[in-house]
Amino acid sequence: MSDKYIDLRSDTVTKPTQKMREAIYRADVGDDVLSEDPTVNRLEKLAAKKLGKEAALLVPSGTFGNQLSLFTHCNQGNEVILCENSHIVQHEAGASSVISSVQLRTILPHADFLTWDEIERRIRKTADIHYPKTGVISLENPLSLGIVPSLQEMERIYKNAHEKYDIPIHLDGARIFNAAAFLETPASEIAKFADSVMICLSKGLCAPIGSLLVGSKKFIQKARRNRKIMGGGMRQAGFIAAAGVIALEEMTARVKEDNQRAQKLAKAFKEYDLFDIDLSNVMINMFFVNFNKKYRNQNPAKFVELLKEQGILTYPPEEDTLRFVTHRWITKADIDYIINQLPEIVNKFKKLS
Secondary structure, eight states: OOTTSEEOSOGGGOOOOHHHHHHHHHOOOOOGGGTOOHHHHHHHHHHHHHHTOSEEEEESOHHHHHHHHHHHHOOTTOEEEEETTSHHHHSSTTHHHHHTOOEEEEEOOSSSSOOHHHHHTTSOOSOOTTSOOEEEEEEESSOTTSOOOOHHHHHHHHHHHHHHHOOOEEEEOTTHHHHHHHHTSOHHHHHTTOSEEEEESSSTTOOSSOEEEEEOHHHHHHHHHHHHHTTOOOSSTHHHHHHHHHHHHTGGGTHHHHHHHHHHHHHHHHTSTTEEOOGGGOOSSEEEEEEOTTTTTSOHHHHHHHHHHTTEEOOOOBTTEEEEEOOTTOOHHHHHHHHHHHHHHHHHHHHHO
């Protein structure tokens, strides 16, 4: 996509910084399958320290990391308890049934995020031969809707799952540093309520490739073998890891700016009677715009086309909802430009309706 567009489709569209490109060029590499790539080793140690875990493992993608976690925590035929709206359920192509041969026991939460009471009702509590065994509980923070769940509830889930049922917790923390910025706390304070955590380097942190799975030494040792089984054993992966080191050392400190720009833009959309937006749910670098009842049946996709005519990109609507995501390459000037263009775009859309 041309750089002339202000690209709000996703933070997956970020490109590496110049410093990352230089680090990739200079990277000291070795065979990572033999644990001999010094740059990968450095990245994994850095990630483990940053998340407060014993060890980490570089993987090709977030989906790979989530699926590797299920594959490592579970046995075939186990059940995974997780939210109906989670990435594993909605956006990972049914991989858990193919790779881990597990059953997903989904919950549509009463509020925005899962609570222990909702989870506990789904745990298989008896050794009945008819029941699958609960292998892992999978959480997200932040949620795919951009909401940051309560740390108090995460702690409650973690403690009860361990103390009452000896069930591990996996956390899909793809944008965990955005959540940490919102909470004004280190990411390790979120990660401590999970046994394994997946984090993405290639979204708002700007690395071109890669995610990390972190956990105990024993878990990561098992995951390393399972990574090989899944075809994720990479050789001179230091070229990938070099950008990841910069992502963790430098980019995690600036994602607060992305959160703030999303909040500013959401407030601008809120000013128009065309949209329904809950500003209290704009917590990280993404927000969702719903068309109100009056305009709901007036082809929201046309609004996306009007945005594009002004050099602003977002994905087509899902039903009546648009998503906007800020990132490193969305500047303050870009946000101001969009806000200045909104009156004309909104008026054109209303005239078409």
